[in-house]
Amino acid sequence: MLDAFQSHIQLRSLLNSESVYLLACSGGMDSMCLGELLIQTKIPIEVAHVNFQLRGNESEGDRQFVQNWAESHGIPFHLKLAETTELALSKGISIQMAAREIRYAFFEEIRSQRNLAGILLAHHEDDQLETVFLNLLRGTGIEGVYGMADRKGWLIRPLLPFSRAEIQDFMLAQQLSWREDSSNEKDEYKRNNLRINGLPALLALEPDARKNLFTSFNRLKDTGRAFAGLFENWKNSSIRTEDSYHYLPFSAIQNQPGNSSLLYFWLRPFGFNSDQAQAIAEALNHPKTGTVFRGAGYLLQFDRNELILSPNQEDFEPVFLQKNETLLDLPEGKYSLNRLEYTDLIDRNPTHAQLDEDRLEFPLEIRTWKEGDKFVPLGMNSSKKISDFLIDLKVPVAKKQGVKVLVSGGEIAWVIGLRIADWAKCNPSTRRILHFKKT
Numbered sequence: 001m002l003d004a005f006q007s008h009i010q011l012r013s014l015l016n017s018e019s020v021y022l023l024a025c026s027g028g029m030d031s032m033c034l035g036e037l038l039i040q041t042k043i044p045i046e047v048a049h050v051n052f053q054l055r056g057n058e059s060e061g062d063r064q065f066v067q068n069w070a071e072s073h074g075i076p077f078h079l080k081l082a083e084t085t086e087l088a089l090s091k092g093i094s095i096q097m098a099a100r101e102i103r104y105a106f107f108e109e110i111r112s113q114r115n116l117a118g119i120l121l122a123h124h125e126d127d128q129l130e131t132v133f134l135n136l137l138r139g140t141g142i143e144g145v146y147g148m149a150d151r152k153g154w155l156i157r158p159l160l161p162f163s164r165a166e167i168q169d170f171m172l173a174q175q176l177s178w179r180e181d182s183s184n185e186k187d188e189y190k191r192n193n194l195r196i197n198g199l200p201a202l203l204a205l206e207p208d209a210r211k212n213l214f215t216s217f218n219r220l221k222d223t224g225r226a227f228a229g230l231f232e233n234w235k236n237s238s239i240r241t242e243d244s245y246h247y248l249p250f251s252a253i254q255n256q257p258g259n260s261s262l263l264y265f266w267l268r269p270f271g272f273n274s275d276q277a278q279a280i281a282e283a284l285n286h287p288k289t290g291t292v293f294r295g296a297g298y299l300l301q302f303d304r305n306e307l308i309l310s311p312n313q314e315d316f317e318p319v320f321l322q323k324n325e326t327l328l329d330l331p332e333g334k335y336s337l338n339r340l341e342y343t344d345l346i347d348r349n350p351t352h353a354q355l356d357e358d359r360l361e362f363p364l365e366i367r368t369w370k371e372g373d374k375f376v377p378l379g380m381n382s383s384k385k386i387s388d389f390l391i392d393l394k395v396p397v398a399k400k401q402g403v404k405v406l407v408s409g410g411e412i413a414w415v416i417g418l419r420i421a422d423w424a425k426c427n428p429s430t431r432r433i434l435h436f437k438k439t
Contacts, residue, residue: 001162001170005037012150014158019117020044021156022078024107025070027062027179030122032069033167034159036176038120039073045120046076048110050103052084054095055183062179076114080106096189111154118156123148126164129210130194132217137190141264141274142224145217163210231265239266243332245398246309253307254284270309271296280307290397301398308398316404318367328366328436330404332417338435342426347435351417353406355424357434361409366416369405375412376422386415393418 009015015038023038023045025031038045047070051063063079070077080102088098107119128147135144150157159167171178184192203209238252248266253259264277272295280293280300291302294312301308314331321328321337328335339357347354373386384392390400395418406414413424414436426433 001166002037002040004162005158006041008161009041009158014151014156015041015043015118015120017042017044020046020114021118021120022107022111022114022116023047023120024103024122025049025066026181027066027069028122028181029171029178030124030127030159030164030167032176032178033171034120034122035069036171036174037158046078046110046114046116048078048080048107048119050080050082050099050106052082052099052102054084054099055181058182062181065179078106078110082106108154118151118154121155121157122159123157124159124162124164124167125214126195126199128160129199129213130191133194133199134191139274141261142220142227145220146224147217227261228265231262234262235266244311245396248307248309250284250287250305250307253281259284267295267300267309270298272298272300299398301396303396303398304394306396308396310398313402316368316402318365321362321364321366323362330366330416332402334439335436336439338437340433340435342428342430342433344428347437349438350419351438353414353416353420353436354426355413355420355434355436356426356430357432358430359408359424360413360434364413365407366404367407368401369403369415373405373412375405375415377415377419378422378425380422386412389415389419 015021021038021043023031023035025035025047026049035045035047047066049063049066051059053059067077067079082099082102084095084098084102087093087102088095091098093101110116111119132145132147135147138144148157148160150160183189185196206212234252234256238248240247253262256262260274260278260281263280264272264274267277267280272293276293276295283291283302287302289302289304293300297312298309299312301310316331319328319330326337328337369386371387374383375386375389376383377389386403386405390403395403403418404416405412406416408424411423412421414420417438
C-alpha cells in the first residue's frame, strides 16, 4: 500500500515533502494509517485531535493515545476540548452536525495560525461509497455522485482510492495499533446503518458490485462535466445582465431539453432549490405575467416574454431633500444636485432631470410610488396613473416595485429615472434650474 500511496499523491500532486500539513487524527484505524504512511513517505505533519467529550473515559483514552503517538514521533500536537452537546443544544442542531462544525473550525484555526499547507483527512473509498449513497437517499442531482474531492480548498484526502480492507491489511501487516470508536458499531445513525447493513447487502448482489459502482459513478462524473460546459455556453448566449437584473427570454428555455436542470444551475447561486426549478419549468408551459418565485434574497418574475431575476426590493423609507442639499443617495444610485442659471440646452439623458426650482416646494419627498398616484407626463395635457404610465413604457414587473417618485407640495414632479412632470419643466421664464444628474 505504501508504494500505491506514494504513486497516488505524486500523480495527483496532493502532497510534497517541502511543506508541512495538519493531520486530523481521531486515533481510529483510518487516521492512524494515514499518519503512518505520511511518516514513511517523509511528509512533515502536525497533528490535531478533537475530544468531543461524548464517550467519557473512551474519549479521554483516544486523546491520550493520539498525543502519545504524536510525541513519540516528535510531531507537534494540538488539542481541542469541545463542548459538543452544549453547541448542539444552543444551535438546535444534531450532535453530528455540531461535531462537524467544531472540528472543521478547529482544524482551519490551527492551519491558519501555523501557516500549514493543508488539512489532511483520512476519508477512504468506503467513505466515498457511503457519501454517494447518502446523497442519493437525500434526493441529489448529478453532483451528488461526485462524492468527496481529493482536494477542496485546504482540505486534502490522500486515501480516497484505498478501501477499508486495504487499510486494515496495511495496519495489521505493519503491526500498528489504533483505537476503536464504540459508537461506530451502533446502527441508529444513518451512515452507520448504511455501512453496517445497507452496503454489505447491496455489494453482495454482484461479484463485481464495488468495481461496477465506481465505474458508473465515474461515467456520471464525466457526463456532469460535459453538462457543465454545455450549461455555461447556454447561459452566456441566453441570459443578459443589466446592473443587478438578469433576463432570460422564454424562447431560450421553454423547449430546451432538461430545462429544469438548466434553470436549477442558473438559479442555485441565488438561493433557489431544485424543487423550485422544476416548478418554474412547469409554469413555463403556460407562462403568466406576474408569477413570482422567491429565493434567498432574490425573486424570479414572469414578465411579458421573459424571466427576470432581481434582488428582493427592501422597504424604502421616504427621503426628504432640503433646499440647499447637493446629493441624493438612493439604492439604485447617487444623484448630484446642481443649481444652474436657465439655459435652453437640455440634458436628454433619461435618468437625469432638469426642474424649475422656483416652482418646487421644499422639502422635496422621495418615496416609492403607490397605487392611485397620478402625474402629467412631460409633453402631455392630462394626468396619467403611474401604473398605466409604467405599462406604457413596458417597465418589467420586477422593476416596477422599485420605481420612486419625487414629490413637491403633494404633486409628483418626477418619476425618477423615467419622466418629469409637465408642470415642473423649465421654460424661457425659468430663472433657476435644479439639475439631478446620476453620478
